[in-house]
Structures are given as structure tokens and as C-alpha cells.
Amino acid sequence: MDAFGIDSFADPVWIPVTLAVAVLALAAAVRRRPATLAWPALEEAHAAAAPRRDARRVATLALRGAALVAAGLVLAGPTQTREPLPDEAPGLDLVLALDASASMRALDVSQAGESRTRFALAAEVVARFAERRAAEGDRVALVLFGERAFTQVPLTRDGALLAAALERVEPGIAGEATALGDALVLSTRRALGGGEEPEGRLVVLLTDGRSNAGEIPLDVAVEVARGHGVRVHTVGIGTGGEVPVAAGARGVRFERHDLDRDALARLAEATGGSAFLARSSADLAAVYAEIDGLERVLRPAPPRRASQARPEPLLLLAAAALLAELLLDRLLWRTLP
Numbered sequence: 001m002d003a004f005g006i007d008s009f010a011d012p013v014w015i016p017v018t019l020a021v022a023v024l025a026l027a028a029a030v031r032r033r034p035a036t037l038a039w040p041a042l043e044e045a046h047a048a049a050a051p052r053r054d055a056r057r058v059a060t061l062a063l064r065g066a067a068l069v070a071a072g073l074v075l076a077g078p079t080q081t082r083e084p085l086p087d088e089a090p091g092l093d094l095v096l097a098l099d100a101s102a103s104m105r106a107l108d109v110s111q112a113g114e115s116r117t118r119f120a121l122a123a124e125v126v127a128r129f130a131e132r133r134a135a136e137g138d139r140v141a142l143v144l145f146g147e148r149a150f151t152q153v154p155l156t157r158d159g160a161l162l163a164a165a166l167e168r169v170e171p172g173i174a175g176e177a178t179a180l181g182d183a184l185v186l187s188t189r190r191a192l193g194g195g196e197e198p199e200g201r202l203v204v205l206l207t208d209g210r211s212n213a214g215e216i217p218l219d220v221a222v223e224v225a226r227g228h229g230v231r232v233h234t235v236g237i238g239t240g241g242e243v244p245v246a247a248g249a250r251g252v253r254f255e256r257h258d259l260d261r262d263a264l265a266r267l268a269e270a271t272g273g274s275a276f277l278a279r280s281s282a283d284l285a286a287v288y289a290e291i292d293g294l295e296r297v298l299r300p301a302p303p304r305r306a307s308q309a310r311p312e313p314l315l316l317l318a319a320a321a322l323l324a325e326l327l328l329d330r331l332l333w334r335t336l337p
Contacts (some may be wrong), residue, residue: 018076097205122206129288145186145187148175177209182214207234
């Protein structure tokens, strides 16, 4: 009934009743023979005009049935539902900075008892986090870093795009070392470059090492982020010490990759964020769930639906059908009995 601006019926129980009454009324009309005068001289004329009378009768009965149904549906209480769109509220501009250095090949984190690389677990959790936040109205960007930092995905509300981009990333793509300062400055620039005025600007930086590369010292990068009002949460991943690292065809080798927890804690504290540690898949999921709970934008509740009676289209349809029947039966196809 969308064509008539009717979304629902307040009392739909009347619909089958209306249809049943219309069917019975039409059946009674079909069984009743039209009144005629017994006039032998007109028998041949009546026989010749029979097909025309049958067509007229079918048309008038159809119009009468449509009028009955339309009038009966008014009893069912046709209504139109209006649901105004909620006011759009700006979300966060959120940059996910992910360590893609070679050390992220380490196999010291587990999922369901199975060892996986740090990067594989991180990418999986970050992708889910990005899709959820984008679906809620935030704009999300992805920055990858190692010896250098680069933007993989600029700010977007397409979380699926970011998740798909992460699937094509391999640890080591950004080099062997870790340039935390470069990554933080680039992430800050991405958070500031959205154009629109967001509710807040946030960076979530995940790494497994310490800043040992890049052109920008970490303390300078922290001042840049703080000066622009960009809040930074840090996530450290890994167990530390000598850990098994996937070495491709050579199998597994052991390397030492120590996490600079103190530097990450100072970074987060200086910018108003929080520092987290994760040693397993469950830890990492819990960390991003906690960040998700911390970073919430108050959005207006959707307005309640407002319904109003809408009988006019059906009444108009019933009147039009009755008028059409009168015109056909009394004017256009008028005949002698």
C-alpha cells in the first residue's frame, strides 16, 4: 500500500472480513439476473448484444468490488508512519597506528592454544574494531610503520575497506626497525586532516618494540600530538625476551624483542590517553573492547515513530470506482432492458 501512503493497518482483523463481504456481495450480484421486459421482437437484438453485455457486466462488477474492498479497508484503520531521521552527530576521527615491522612475525602470542604471529592477531582485532567504529559514525584511518611510517587508508567511514586493506599487509612491509616518533607524527597529521570538525581526535598505537629508527624523536612527536589535542592510547603486544619468530622457509628462529613499556606509558599519559599490554588474543580483544568503551560519542536517540490515520486514499479509490461504474453503466453502455 506504499503507493497510497499507507504503511500499516491499526485493526488488520477487518481485512479478511472485508474481503469475505466483497466476495459474497459479488457472488450475489452475479447470480441475480438483470430485469428485462418480455418483448419477442427484441430477442434477436438481445442475442447479438450478449457479448457486449457480458463485458459490461464484468467491468461494472469489478469496479463495484474494488469500491467495496476500498471502503471496507477503511474499517481496518489505514495509518501512515513517520520516522524523522535523527540529527547527524559528528563522531571521532580515529587513527589506528599498527606496527608492521619484522618483529611482528614473532609467535609468542596464542589463540585457542595455537601460536600465531603478533601481526596476524593484531590485524584481526584492529579490523573488527575499525568496522565497528566506522559503523557507528566515526571516521577511521590506518597508519602502518616500521623503519618508516606511511598511510595505508586515510580517514574513511568504510570500515570494510580498512579491514580489506589489512588483509593484504605482511609484517616486515615497513622495514625491520621501529620508528615510533615518525608514526606518531604521521598519525597526528592524519587525525587533523579530516576537514570536518569531529567530536574528538584519537590515535590508538600498537607496537611490540621500542623506538630505534626514524627522523623524529619520540619526545618531540609526543609534544606534537599533545599540542594539537590528539589523545593517544598505546597498546604493547608480546611477552618480551627471546621469542620464536617465523623465518619463512628457514622455519623458526629465536630473537630478542623488548617492549619499551615505560615509553609507551609516558606517551599515553602526556596526551591524556591510557597504556595497555596484551600477551594473548584474549588480552588484545579485551584491550580494544576497553578502548571502545572509553571513547564514546553521545549521539541523539532516534525519534519515536509517529502514526496518523490515512483513510483518504482508500475513500477516494472507492468513490472513483463507484463513479466509473455509474459512467459505464448509465452513460457509455446504456441500453434498453
